Amino acid sequence: MKAEGTVFQNLLNGQIQYRVPLFQRTYSWDESNWQRLWDDLMEAYALQQPRKHFIGAIVTLPMPDSPEHASKFMLIDGQQRLTTLFIILSLLRDAARTDPAQQGLAEAIQEECLINKHAIRDEEREKMRPTQQDIIAFKAAITSQPVDANSRIGVARTFFKDALEKGDLTGNSINLTKLKGIITGYLDFVSVTLDQDDSPHRIFESLNNTGMDLSASDLVRNYVFMSIPTEAKQNAAYNSHWYPMQQRMELDGYSVLTDFFWRFLMKDGALPRYDEVYEGMRDFIQHESNTKSILQILEKLSKYSEYYLKLKLPNPNELSIPIREQLQRLNQWEVDVAYPFMLAAMSKRHIGHITDDALLQVLNQIESYVVRRIVCGIPTNRLRRVFARMNTQVTDENYVESCHSYLKDNEWPMDQEFCEMFKRARIYIPSRLSRTRLILSSLERSYEHHEPIEMTDQITTEHIMPQTLNDEWRQQLGDNSYQVHDKYLHTIGNLTYSGYNSEMGNAPFETKKGVLSQSHFELNKHIIQSETWAEEEIVKRAEELAQRALVIWKRDF
Numbered sequence: 152m153k154a155e156g157t158v159f160q161n162l163l164n165g166q167i168q169y170r171v172p173l174f175q176r177t178y179s180w181d182e183s184n185w186q187r188l189w190d191d192l193m194e195a196y197a198l199q200q201p202r203k204h205f206i207g208a209i210v211t212l213p214m215p216d217s218p219e220h221a222s223k224f225m226l227i228d229g230q231q232r233l234t235t236l237f238i239i240l241s242l243l244r245d246a247a248r249t250d251p252a253q254q255g256l257a258e259a260i261q262e263e264c265l266i267n268k269h270a271i272r273d274e275e276r277e278k279m280r281p282t283q284q285d286i287i288a289f290k291a292a293i294t295s296q297p298v299d300a301n302s303r304i305g306v307a308r309t310f311f312k313d314a315l316e317k318g319d320l321t322g323n324s325i326n327l328t329k330l331k332g333i334i335t336g337y338l339d340f341v342s343v344t345l346d347q348d349d350s351p352h353r354i355f356e357s358l359n360n361t362g363m364d365l366s367a368s369d370l371v372r373n374y375v376f377m378s379i380p381t382e383a384k385q386n387a388a389y390n391s392h393w394y395p396m397q398q399r400m401e402l403d404g405y406s407v408l409t410d411f412f413w414r415f416l417m418k419d420g421a422l423p424r425y426d427e428v429y430e431g432m433r434d435f436i437q438h439e440s441n442t443k444s445i446l447q448i449l450e451k452l453s454k455y456s457e458y459y460l461k462l463k464l465p466n467p468n469e470l471s472i473p474i475r476e477q478l479q480r481l482n483q484w485e486v487d488v489a490y491p492f493m494l495a496a497m498s499k500r501h502i503g504h505i506t507d508d509a510l511l512q513v514l515n516q517i518e519s520y521v522v523r524r525i526v527c528g529i530p531t532n533r534l535r536r537v538f539a540r541m542n543t544q545v546t547d548e549n550y551v552e553s554c555h556s557y558l559k560d561n562e563w564p565m566d567q568e569f570c571e572m573f574k575r576a577r578i579y580i581p582s583r584l585s586r587t588r589l590i591l592s593s594l595e596r597s598y599e600h601h602e603p604i605e606m607t608d609q610i611t612t613e614h615i616m617p618q619t620l621n622d623e624w625r626q627q628l629g630d631n632s633y634q635v636h637d638k639y640l641h642t643i644g645n646l647t648y649s650g651y652n653s654e655m656g657n658a659p660f661e662t663k664k665g666v667l668s669q670s671h672f673e674l675n676k677h678i679i680q681s682e683t684w685a686e687e688e689i690v691k692r693a694e695e696l697a698q699r700a701l702v703i704w705k706r707d708f
Contacts, residue, residue, distance in 0.1 A: 154343045160335035166221040171230045171282040173376045173389045208341040221275040241292045367428035368408035392449035396456045411459045417491035417539040458497035477514045488534045495542035504547045513554045519704040523564040527572045574693040579641035597699045598673035613649040617657035635686045644693030660684040
C-alpha cells in the first residue's frame with residue numbers, strides 16, 4: 152500500500168481511468184453535500200492567494216491491462232467526491248464554450264481533465280467510469296450530451312449550474328479559469344494505492360467502520376463482487392442477478408435490501424441483530440461457497456428476494472387472489488416478524504413441496520396465532536424466536552398439521568382465554584386504527600351478508616358510548632357512569648362502523664340509534680334493537696362478537 156498527498160490534477164494526468172466497481176453504491180450525494188463542497192470552493196476562490204484545501208482520501212487498486220491501453224484503477228473509496236468534481240468541471244467547460252474568448256479553456260478542461268483523447272477503446276475515453284446505473288448520465292455530461300434531469304447526476308448538474316450563475320461570494324460573475332485552477336491545483340487529496348496482494352474488500356470494510364455511511368447491503372455487495380475474479384464475470388453476475396434483486400428491493404424510493412437479508416438469515420433459525428446483517432451474510436456466502444458457485448448463491452438470493460417482494464407488496468406481485476388477500480391482512484397486523492418463516496414457506500410452494508391451499512391454511516393459522524396473542528397481551532418480543540425456529544421444526548409431510556402443532560406448542564391462547572380477553576381488551580387504539588378496522592371488518596364479514604357493504608374512507612369507527620360524556624350520557628349510564636365509561640369505552644362491545652360519525656358525536660343514544668338504523672351494517676343490528684345503552688348492553692354485545700371472533704381466529708383447524 153502506498154499513500155501520498157497530491158492535488159486533483161495529478162490524479163488526472165496521462166491516459167488514466169478510474170473505474171467504480173460494481174460493489175460500490177451509485178452516485179448518492181445530495182444537496183447538503185453539494186452545498187458544502189461549493190462553499191469550500193467559493194471560500195478558496197475568494198482568497199487573493201488561494202491555499203490548499205484538503206478534500207479527503209481516494210483509495211485505488213491498479214487493474215492489469217495492456218500497455219497501449221489507458222492505465223485503469225479500481226476506485227475503492229472516493230467516488231462521490233470525484234464524480235462531483237467531474238460534474239463541476241464539465242459545467243465549466245460548457246460555460247467556457249459559450250464564450251469565443253475562452254475556447255482554449257474549454258479545450259484544456261476537456262482534454263486535460265475529462266477525457267483520454269487518444270483512447271483506443273471507446274469505454275476508456277472518459278477519465279472516470281461510474282458503476283452500471285450511472286454510466287449513461289455521467290457519459291452524457293462528460294461528452295456534452297443531454298443529461299437525464301431526473302438522474303442523480305442530472306440533479307447535481309442543475310444544482311451546480313445554478314450556483315455558477317449566482318456568482319461568487321460577492322455576487323460577481325465567476326472567473327472560469329480561476330475556478331478551474333482552484334479545483335485542479337488547490338484541492339488536496341491523500342491518494343492511497345493498494346498493492347495487488349492487498350484485500351480491497353477488507354479495506355472497504357475498514358473505511359466503513361471509520362465513518363462511511365454504508366448499509367449492510369453495500370458491504371454485502373462489496374464482498375460478493377470482490378470474490379469474482381474478472382470484470383467480465385462481475386458484470387455478468389451483476390446484470391443477471393444482483394441488479395434485478397437490488398431494483399426489486401427499491402420500494403417507494405427506499406431500499407429494503409438490508410431488511411430482506413436480515414429476514415433471510417433468520418429463516419433457518421439464526422437470530423442476528425440488525426447490525427449483524429453484514430457479518431451474517433458474509434458467513435452465509437462463505438459456507439455456501441463450499442458447494443456452490445457465487446452465481447448460484449446470487450441466483451438463490453435473487454429468487455428469495457422475489458418471495459420477499461410478494462410478502463411486502465402482495466398486490467400486485469402475488470398472483471393467487473386468496474393468498475394475496477391473506478398476506479395483505481397479515482401486513483395490516485404488522486406480522487413482518489413472521490417473514491423469515493414465510494420466506495421458507497414461499498420457497499417450498501415454489502418448488503412444489505406444498506400446495507397453494509396448504510400455504511393459505513398456514514397463513515390463516517399465523518393470523519389466528521398472532522391475533523390471539525395480541526388480544527391476550529402476550530409480549531410480542533417472543534415472536535421473533537418463534538418464527539425464526541419454525542422452519543426447522545416443521546416437516547414438509549403433513550405440512551399444515553406440523554405447522555399447527557408447532558404453533559400450539561408456543562403459547563397459542565386457548566378459546567376461553569381469548570374469548571374473555573376479546574370482550575374486555577382495548578380494541579380502539581389511535582396508533583393502531585388499521586387493526587381496529589380489520590377486526591370490525593372481519594366481524595362484519597362473518598355475518599355473510601349477501602350484499603356486503605363496500606368499505607370506503609367515509610366509513611369510520613364509531614364509539615356508541617361517546618369518548619366525551621355529557622349530562623345525558625351520564626344519566627344513561629347510571630350512578631357508576633365514570634367507571635363504566637373508563638372500563639368499556641374502547642372495547643369491542645362499544646365499537647361499530649358508521650358513515651355518519653361526524654353527525655353523531657356525543658349525541659344521545661336515541662339519536663345515534665336513529666342514525667345507525669339507516670345503516671346496512673350487520674354490526675349495528677344489536678345496537679338498534681336495544682332500548683338503552685349502558686353496561687349490560689355493552690357486555691351482552693361483546694359476548695356475541697367474542698363468539699364470532701372465536702370462529703374467525705380459530706385455534707383448531
